Amino acid sequence: MVRMPDNEPCMEESPRRCHECYPDISQQTFFMRKRFIQSHLSLVDMFIAPSQFLADRYIDWGLPEEKVKVEEYGRTSPTGQAVDGQRKCRDRFGFFGQMTPFKGLHVFLEAIAALHGHDDEHTDPLLRALELAAGTTSGTPTAERLGPKPHGRVHGANLDLQPGNFQNQISDLLEQTKDAVTFVGQYDHLDLAKHMSQVDWVVIPSIWWENSPLVIQEAFHFGRPVICSDIGGMAEKVEHRVNGLHFRADDPSSLASIMKEAMETPGLWEQLREGIRPLYAMEDHVKELTSLYRELQRTEAPGHAG
Amino acid sequence: MRADSRPPAGRTAYSNVGEIRLVDQLDAVSFLGGRLLLAVVSSTKHTLDRKIRGWLLHEDRARRVAGSRILLGSNGSGEAVELLMLHPDARREPLPEQGQVVLETPEGPVGLEPKIEHVTVSLERLGSNHLAKLDADTRTELLDRLASAVGRQSRGSTEVSQGLRSLRDAVRPRLPHGAVEAAADHAVHVDGLWRISGSSFYIKGWIFVRAADLDHLRLLTPEGCAIDILGDEFRYPRQDVADFFNVSPRERLGFIAYVEAPIESALASGWIIEVGQRHGRRIEAEAPAVVDDPLSVRTMLLQDLQAEQLPSASLRVQHIKPALARLEERRAEGVEIDMIDQLGSPPQAPEVTVIVPLYQRMDFLEQQMAQFVHDPEIRSADLVYVLDSPDQAEYLRSVARELFNLYGVPFRLVILSANGGFALANNVGASLARGRMLLLLNSDVLPDTPGWLSRMIEFYDANPMIGALAPKLLYEDQSIQHAGLYFDRPPGGYVWSNEHYFKGLHRDFPAANLARSVPAVTGACLMISTELYRELGGLRGAYLRGDYEDSDLCLRLHEMGRETWYMPDVELYHLEGQSYPTHERSLTSDYNKWLQTHQWAEELAAQADDGAARIR
Numbered sequence: 001m002v003r004m005p006d007n008e009p010c011m012e013e014s015p016r017r018c019h020e021c022y023p024d025i026s027q028q029t030f031f032m033r034k035r036f037i038q039s040h041l042s043l044v045d046m047f048i049a050p051s052q053f054l055a056d057r058y059i060d061w062g063l064p065e066e067k068v069k070v071e072e073y074g075r076t077s078p079t080g081q082a083v084d085g086q087r088k089c090r091d092r093f094g095f096f097g098q099m100t101p102f103k104g105l106h107v108f109l110e111a112i113a114a115l116h117g118h119d120d121e122h123t124d125p126l127l128r129a130l131e132l133a134a135g136t137t138s139g140t141p142t143a144e145r146l147g148p149k150p151h152g153r154v155h156g157a158n159l160d161l162q163p164g165n166f167q168n169q170i171s172d173l174l175e176q177t178k179d180a181v182t183f184v185g186q187y188d189h190l191d192l193a194k195h196m197s198q199v200d201w202v203v204i205p206s207i208w209w210e211n212s213p214l215v216i217q218e219a220f221h222f223g224r225p226v227i228c229s230d231i232g233g234m235a236e237k238v239e240h241r242v243n244g245l246h247f248r249a250d251d252p253s254s255l256a257s258i259m260k261e262a263m264e265t266p267g268l269w270e271q272l273r274e275g276i277r278p279l280y281a282m283e284d285h286v287k288e289l290t291s292l293y294r295e296l297q298r299t300e301a302p303g304h305a306g
Numbered sequence: 307m308r309a310d311s312r313p314p315a316g317r318t319a320y321s322n323v324g325e326i327r328l329v330d331q332l333d334a335v336s337f338l339g340g341r342l343l344l345a346v347v348s349s350t351k352h353t354l355d356r357k358i359r360g361w362l363l364h365e366d367r368a369r370r371v372a373g374s375r376i377l378l379g380s381n382g383s384g385e386a387v388e389l390l391m392l393h394p395d396a397r398r399e400p401l402p403e404q405g406q407v408v409l410e411t412p413e414g415p416v417g418l419e420p421k422i423e424h425v426t427v428s429l430e431r432l433g434s435n436h437l438a439k440l441d442a443d444t445r446t447e448l449l450d451r452l453a454s455a456v457g458r459q460s461r462g463s464t465e466v467s468q469g470l471r472s473l474r475d476a477v478r479p480r481l482p483h484g485a486v487e488a489a490a491d492h493a494v495h496v497d498g499l500w501r502i503s504g505s506s507f508y509i510k511g512w513i514f515v516r517a518a519d520l521d522h523l524r525l526l527t528p529e530g531c532a533i534d535i536l537g538d539e540f541r542y543p544r545q546d547v548a549d550f551f552n553v554s555p556r557e558r559l560g561f562i563a564y565v566e567a568p569i570e571s572a573l574a575s576g577w578i579i580e581v582g583q584r585h586g587r588r589i590e591a592e593a594p595a596v597v598d599d600p601l602s603v604r605t606m607l608l609q610d611l612q613a614e615q616l617p618s619a620s621l622r623v624q625h626i627k628p629a630l631a632r633l634e635e636r637r638a639e640g641v642e643i644d645m646i647d648q649l650g651s652p653p654q655a656p657e658v659t660v661i662v663p664l665y666q667r668m669d670f671l672e673q674q675m676a677q678f679v680h681d682p683e684i685r686s687a688d689l690v691y692v693l694d695s696p697d698q699a700e701y702l703r704s705v706a707r708e709l710f711n712l713y714g715v716p717f718r719l720v721i722l723s724a725n726g727g728f729a730l731a732n733n734v735g736a737s738l739a740r741g742r743m744l745l746l747l748n749s750d751v752l753p754d755t756p757g758w759l760s761r762m763i764e765f766y767d768a769n770p771m772i773g774a775l776a777p778k779l780l781y782e783d784q785s786i787q788h789a790g791l792y793f794d795r796p797p798g799g800y801v802w803s804n805e806h807y808f809k810g811l812h813r814d815f816p817a818a819n820l821a822r823s824v825p826a827v828t829g830a831c832l833m834i835s836t837e838l839y840r841e842l843g844g845l846r847g848a849y850l851r852g853d854y855e856d857s858d859l860c861l862r863l864h865e866m867g868r869e870t871w872y873m874p875d876v877e878l879y880h881l882e883g884q885s886y887p888t889h890e891r892s893l894t895s896d897y898n899k900w901l902q903t904h905q906w907a908e909e910l911a912a913q914a915d916d917g918a919a920r921i922r
Contacts, residue, residue: 015782015783027782027783028750028782030782031782031879032673032881035673035752035879036673036676039676039677039679039680
């Protein structure tokens with residue numbers, strides 16, 4: 001659901017548009033593929049999507065609206081408790097996820113670099129914008145004018161499987177932000193509580209829609225407000241200024257100013273943490289699925305049952 | 307040299323032969339391919355017809371033999387020499403390599419002495435010892451007549467051809483090879499020789515004759531047939547050759563000819579070309595090996611059609627068209643039904659037979675199945691797939707079984723023994739049809755919604771004037787691919803092409819949504835009554851690669867007073883043109899246009915005015 005080669009989100013499918021992204025595959029092939037898939041999906045009685053966003057995408061594509069139900073993923077609670085501690089400034093930001101271009105790790109690192117005043121030349125306009133927002137004067141050295149500095153923690157793997165230019169981009173950014181970012185790398189899910197204890201905010205900077213990212217539920221479970229891109233399934237699951245904050249997708253300066261606000265606004269962290277609702281329990285999820293299934297059984301056309 | 311005239315002892319026992327009182331001398335015998343015998347006889351006194359009959363006496367059996375008297379000539383010593391070809395009268399029997407030949411003559415049976423086993427030699431020896439001294443013209447004629455006589459007896463056997471070639475090389479008068487040098491008086495070169503059928507060929511080359519008229523242009527087949535092509539060949543300028551000999555580039559030094567040999571020629575090498583000028587000497591050159599592969603031959607013919615420097619009419623009409631037509635015939639001749647797989651139970655009393663030729667792209671079968679599964683009308687139709695690229699037979703048969711197991715749509719899968727082309731594949735399907743209606747359907751056509759088949763039949767049945775009926779076809783972007791065809795050509799042009807009404811406009815374009823009669827419709831989805839289709843003899847194979855057979859069918863229907871109709875209420879998708887490479891497609895399409903124009907000039911002109919008027 002992103003356009004090639006620039007990874008811009010794609011909201012509309014057609015044989016021609018698909019062929020534009022994959023010039024080696026003909027329009028006719030895309031057309032046939034869709035007809036073929038639709039022929040087989042016509043046998044399905046109900047589709048379940050974990051977000052309204054995903055449901056809408058499939059309905060736009062051609063699934064009959066009446067067959068599509070939205071049902072959030074159920075979760076069994078992750079083990080352990082995160083330690084919150086008493087902190088003067090909620091300035092620790094965590095990234096949890098695959099290190100692919102779509103997950104936007106580069107957006108996160110660029111925002112941190114900007115807030116630390118690195119790469120002056122490159123981020124000059126951004127810095128100026130932040131200075132103006134902070135009302136600082138030009139006499140003070142840049143880094144000191146910017147107030148509290150964020151600390152980033154990157155939890156993720158498989159950078160080595162990514163395209164070379166992306167690997168280089170991330171390595172450069174990690175090098176540039178090495179004083180401000182701890183690279184944790186791959187982690188064990190059983191240690192999630194420990195890792196969550198080390199962050200105040202979970203940042204989900206994906207540049208594509210996401211359906212219903214599990215990391216949102218994990219963050220909420222450990223009482224971590226989420227800062228995410230303002231698109232797709234993320235924006236649907238994280239409510240802006242209720243249990244998290246939105247920034248403009250694929251825009252490091254927007255993320256930087258949101259992070260700055262998150263660090264500098266007293267009581268904001270506690271307020272958003274209060275807005276987090278309990279996890280949707282697996283037992284409730286199973287109950288809902290079972291009832292949907294029973295409903296289908298009741299309404300099924302005679303002779304259709306096998 | 308002559309044997310005595312005494313009656314051969316002990317030969318009167320053959321009651322059906324009669325008493326052998328007369329004897330001629332048998333000089334030499336050679337066997338040609340096991341069934342044919344060549345005999346050189348010194349003969350002076352007995353009367354032989356062109357057709358001869360006789361016996362071969364061996365071990366108390368008198369086998370009937372027949373044959374031809376090839377030629378009477380005179381050898382170097384002034385003696386008359388007779389070459390005879392004999393073969394067993396009973397078709398399949400081989401000849402024994404021993405015994406005595408006795409010929410029937412008006413004077414009574416003439417025994418040839420001695421027995422054949424005593425004078426049997428190789429074909430080369432027979433030629434060089436007994437025939438090579440005949441004068442040159444006699445030798446050429448002898449080889450030509452022998453090849454023809456042999457050719458009538460044994461069609462296209464490589465062994466016989468090789469034998470004839472050995473004999474030819476021992477006997478034929480040889481001309482000097484013309485050296486290709488700038489100062490030469492004459493030179494000849496064959497660029498290529500392409501097999502059209504067993505006995506027809508397409509030849510290209512150039513001829514240079516300085517300052518005189520060409521009066522001899524002859525091809526010698528490897529078997530010895532002489533084909534004079536002077537005056538029949540197409541000549542055109544060859545600048546490269548003209549530059550080499552430093553003559554005007556307008557000189558038509560290049561030549562092309564479609565030639566038919568009197569007999570089949572099985573050998574790849576051994577062709578010779580001879581040229582000569584009036585009162586001048588003659589030279590010869592060897593042709594390169596014959597190109598056999600029908601597809602490469604076709605591509606080459608199509609390219610010649612295209613070549614700019616070749617003016618159209620005579621080359622096309624006299625050379626390329628007969629060559630292509632014969633080539634397609636040759637392809638079709640060898641094609642038969644290899645096998646028919648019945649998947650599922652045949653439908654009870656189907657109304658319509660749906661014929662889908664498959665060529666190269668096998669994935670369309672699965673695509674169609676995935677749509678047909680939703681339409682009960684197709685499930686009860688007589689669905690026939692005809693595989694026209696048999697190298698994929700094994701794969702397709704197993705895929706077909708899997709697809710039937712998955713979708714449960716019954717169909718027949720017909721495997722052809724060789725690639726026969728679009729027309730033939732449809733005609734084979736029609737020959738197996740069980741429905742009173744036929745629907746010719748391309749494999750890249752996918753239905754939009756179920757129920758279309760019965761709507762087409764209803765429409766067809768409602769109008770007794772209809773010959774052919776086709777629906778609206780759409781591209782994958784919902785624009786119109788087909789809403790009927792009309793004929794058009796550029797102002798002042800000769801060649802008519804088939805044009806599509808409203809191509810590329812949106813499927814809802816109002817003018818495209820009127821049912822009406824049209825000059826022609828596409829064969830991608832064409833309905834016609836089975837009886838009518840058979841009466842017409844189906845699609846004609848002269849066109850290449852599934853293009854213009856459809857309009858040709860409509861033109862023939864029109865000729866017999868039937869109308870062609872377009873109906874917009876049925877819409878299918880046509881993902882056209884994915885099976886063939888584009889370049890080849892434009893070559894074949896150019897030829898098809900020209901062929902249709904050539905065959906239907908008046909009809910097309912009449913229909914064109916009619917058709918053009920309807921666009922607006």
